[in-house]
Amino acid sequence: MATTFTDHTGTPRRAPGRRALQRRLPVIALAWVTAYGALRAHWASGHRPDDMSPVDTDLVAFTGWASVALCGAAAAVLLALAHPGAGRLPRRPLLAAAWTAALCLVASGALLLLDVIGAVLPGLGIAFYPLGALSRAACVAAGIMTGLSALAHARRTRAGCAACGRATTAPGALAHTPAWAYWAAYLAVAGCLTRIIAQAAVGFGESPLSGGASAILFEAGFVLGGSLLPLALVHSFGRTWPRRLPRLGGRRVPRRLVLWPGAAISGGLTVYFGLMLLQMFWERLNGRNPFPAEGGLALPEAFFWVAVPAYLLWGAGMAVAARAYARRTRLPCPSCAR
Known part of the structure; x- marks a missing residue:
């Protein structure tokens, strides 16, 4: 607010x-x-x-x-x-x-x-x-x-509340998480899972990423960002710490801890892979392979036609879920109650 x-x-x-x-x-x-x-x-x-x-x-x-x-x-x-x-x-x-x-x-x-x-x-x-x-x-x-x-x-320049700046027709805070937010979150998880399945189909060794501690951290963040984070945007554990946790159990989860990563990751995925998908269509319409073999890495084109839309689904779904989370966790304006 x-x-x-x-x-x-x-x-x-x-x-x-x-x-x-x-x-x-x-x-x-x-x-x-x-x-x-x-x-x-x-x-x-x-x-x-x-x-x-x-x-x-x-x-x-x-x-x-x-x-x-x-x-x-x-x-x-x-x-x-x-x-x-x-x-x-x-x-x-x-x-x-x-x-x-x-x-x-x-x-x-x-x-x-x-x-x-x-x-x-x-x-x-x-x-x-x-x-x-x-x-x-x-x-x-x-x-x-x-x-x-x-x-x-x-x-x-619009008619609205002088306290919060929201328009007179703006929707208010959500009393509960709507069904469309759950759908969006689970579609984001499905996008992440599809990306993993696509990698499994060509082999996890066929990757331009190096190994070591950085790869382990990246893979852990990849899985958490595609599973735990989208679900935290719609389920109660993203708003209140589970009671089984020592000291934190039952307390409110800081809004920024969930909303900011959700918004940042979803925005980055949507913009980056949205542009990549458009470029892929352009290259294919002109009769060119969007991802020719280079640097010793030769992945089938079909892999990218699965992986890139999966990333886009992940980002777009999480963006919708993040929007619902923002409305679900915001405090109503004391002036207009929106």
């Missing part, structure tokens, strides 16, 4: 510091996107460093001068959002443009998922490119700030 305070009339209001940050966010995001766009223009003019990713460029989807154009478009939208008269501009087209720019920026930094894994588990065999990772992190941060700026503008 948003931080609130009570004014002299007893009405809950959004904290002044939070309101001030929301007003300044488009300006902060504009400065960030402009600086990053200038850097990309410098790189696109022939000064891009080498070895920034396992592919030819540090970004995907929008690369080279296209990435400069994307930053320019995002800057134009943020300039409109930062203008004092932004509330008088056409609301829906402005928000649509802002959300589109935000999504394109986040999608362009999709390889950040590999950067995180390679940095956390350096012995796994996933190459880590520090400068490229910083570039992708800056791109994703630009997309997130653009999206948050759009969200803040939407809240300011």
